[in-house]
Amino acid sequence: MDRLPVPRRTKELTADIQLYLGSEFEHVAIHSIEVAQCAEELAARFGGETSVAKQAGLLHDISVTIPNPEKIRLCEELGIEIFEEERQVPMLSHQKLSRYMAKELFQIEEEAVLSAIECHTTLKKAPSQMDHIVFLADKIKWDQGGEPPYLSELLEALDCSLEKASLVYIDYLLTHDILVVHPWLREAKEELMQLNGHFD
Template identity: 50%
Template sequence: MNIEGIELEVRCTGDVCSDALEFLRRHNHEKTAEHSIRVKKAAEELAKRFHVPAQKAGIAGIMHDISGVIPNEKRIAAAEALGIDILPEERIFPMIIHQKLSKVMARDLFQVADQDILDAIECHTTLKKNPSQLDLVLFSADKIEWDQTGTPPYIKELYEALEISLEHGAFVYIQYLWKQKDKLKVVHPWLKDAYYHLKAIIEA
């Protein structure tokens, strides 16, 4: 697959997780590979705890940022080339569209056919309305093992909320963003949908 001048080749061995890590490292994305390993582990642990298939969670975790090999400035053009539906907010802040690009790359390059996994990858940054349990697992794992330096400022509250449910855990991070939404470059419509959906569940 060639995307915007970037040749993306996968050496398939039958072990999708190993193939994904080899792919990231071959494209000089060691930091993304390390983050993905941590998210995989966190997703598997949450999956076991909340009775979600751990193998699916692990694959979703290792694949969620596979599109990190595409530079941010090329992501909109790449999405257009792949026929991905692009929202206005994603054109303003192209980083967000990496979740959709990762879904397509997982499906077309790594032959991930499980729709549950693909759906979780597609919304791991923003979540969405009516998320599945796997969606919530990957979303929460990604926020526990965030890809920035230092300790996440919401982590204590997130862990405490996970003692109640996945929905409560995910809502901690979304509420953290929501409280500073006026400072965000954009408020993605899926994030907005997820906020009101989870708020209704928690208040009920």
């Protein structure tokens, strides 16, 4: 905890995360605001809570402030469960660290927000509607520049369901140079495959 700077809090979370991320991580603040707006739109479209979507979008990548080499050590210090796949690719632990920071530093108590933050990279078993929404918003507004190669297929699937759209992205990921397969991603995919027969 001591190693994580405490944010200055106002009534406006967007301004707070911009200030917290500062100029060093301005690109992450811009990405987070875009993800929050997209998540709000998806929530409005699919009947989710827009305020939950906004908070999760704004905070999902807040742990970018922790350098990759320190992420696993910090998880251990905080008692956060670490998978072998996260030791191999420490960046994969950033979703859990963002959840921790949202709760402990930004005083977010709502489980729907925290859950969506903690699985925004990999999804997880039995995801909530909001987990899908934030997961998909992060992929629609990806942070790599340009248009994501899977975007048109994902948006087409979204006309059918959030679940189908998540499966489109996971299938893309698994066939494009993925470094390790996170256990939550594997579980999410298996579950979505079982639903697949009901999509069309």
